[in-house]
Amino acid sequence: MNTINVNKTDMIFIPPTEISESRDNYTITMEIPGLDKADIKIWSEGNKLMVTAEKKLDTEGRLYAERIGGKFARWFVLPEDCESAKVEAEYVDGLIKIVIPKSEKSKAKTITIK
Amino acid sequence: MTSLIKHGSRLGWALHDLRDEFERVFRDLEGPFDANGRTWSPPIDIVDKDDKLVLTAELPGMQKGDIKIDLQDNVLTIEGEKHYKNEEKKASYYHCERAYGKFSRSFTLPRKVDSAGIMAEFKDGVLTITMPKTEDAKPRQIEIK
Numbered sequence: 001m002n003t004i005n006v007n008k009t010d011m012i013f014i015p016p017t018e019i020s021e022s023r024d025n026y027t028i029t030m031e032i033p034g035l036d037k038a039d040i041k042i043w044s045e046g047n048k049l050m051v052t053a054e055k056k057l058d059t060e061g062r063l064y065a066e067r068i069g070g071k072f073a074r075w076f077v078l079p080e081d082c083e084s085a086k087v088e089a090e091y092v093d094g095l096i097k098i099v100i101p102k103s104e105k106s107k108a109k110t111i112t113i114k
Numbered sequence: 115m116t117s118l119i120k121h122g123s124r125l126g127w128a129l130h131d132l133r134d135e136f137e138r139v140f141r142d143l144e145g146p147f148d149a150n151g152r153t154w155s156p157p158i159d160i161v162d163k164d165d166k167l168v169l170t171a172e173l174p175g176m177q178k179g180d181i182k183i184d185l186q187d188n189v190l191t192i193e194g195e196k197h198y199k200n201e202e203k204k205a206s207y208y209h210c211e212r213a214y215g216k217f218s219r220s221f222t223l224p225r226k227v228d229s230a231g232i233m234a235e236f237k238d239g240v241l242t243i244t245m246p247k248t249e250d251a252k253p254r255q256i257e258i259k
Contacts, residue, residue, distance in 0.1 A: 016211040016212045016213065017209065017211050017212070018207065018209060018210050018211065018212050019207070019208045019209040019210075020206065020207045020208065021206050021207075021208060022206075029175075029212070031174040031175060031212055031239070032174065032239075033172040033173065033174040033238055033239030033240045034170075034172065034238055034239065034240035035238065057159070058161060058168075059159075059161075060161070061161050061162045061163060062159055062160070062161050062162075063160045063161065063162050063167075063224055064158060064159060064160035064169075064221070065159055066157035066158050066159060067157045067158070067159045067170065067172055068157065091238070093174060093175055093176065093177070093238065093239050094172070094173070094174030094175065094238045094239015094240065095174050095175050095239065
């Protein structure tokens with residue numbers, strides 16, 4: 001399993017997350033600024049999606065300390081109507097954005113009146 | 115309210131303090147709010163390196179143009195606004211933990227810095243401000259004569 005091993009005791013921060021639905025997709029957006037792309041692992045199996053990451057901070061000589069670093073893991077259960085094989089993810093401006101397409105049959109359709 | 119209480123009594127002063135406290139709380143509440151009505155304040159670190167101070171602020175999902183940095187008399191102010199963006203129109207939200215809105219934070223720098231040499235960089239949602247210390251603020255070893 002290609003994830004970062006996270007113990008419950010390691011988890012000291014939970015990134016703020018947003019889940020939205022549009023006509024064709026579900027989108028998960030997580031705020032995790034300052035990550036290395038290589039430190040983010042997203043993994044899916046069946047209808048489960050897991051995001052693990054490690055935020056590394058330079059904490060030596062801190063005069064003022066509000067930022068929280070460390071590992072975290074977050075699981076999501078995907079709705080049945082999505083194509084978990086076609087999940088796409090990107091990391092831009094400190095946001096992890098995961099787009100989960102809906103299956104063809106569950107997409108919203110416009111019905112024309114005959 | 116205070117006029118009912120004999121002037122100078124202990125209770126009178128206590129009520130005075132209470133009123134001031136209420137006023138302070140309501141004044142503070144006028145600050146920026148996020149989508150859920152809470153105030154939003156980005157986490158900030160300041161690190162003291164030998165010859166410089168490095169400030170980092172977490173501003174995920176913001177653009178360079180949304181941030182303003184100002185230094186005046188050793189007081190550094192960072193201001194900005196995180197805009198609520200819904201790229202996919204007609205999207206509905208199931209779950210929203212992210213905060214949006216304006217913020218403003220000021221810091222009195224603990225060491226003197228050379229304002230001409232300040233550099234700011236914004237990458238992956240992290241704002242990094244590097245402030246070189248002035249010559250007299252740098253640590254130096256003192257030799258025993």
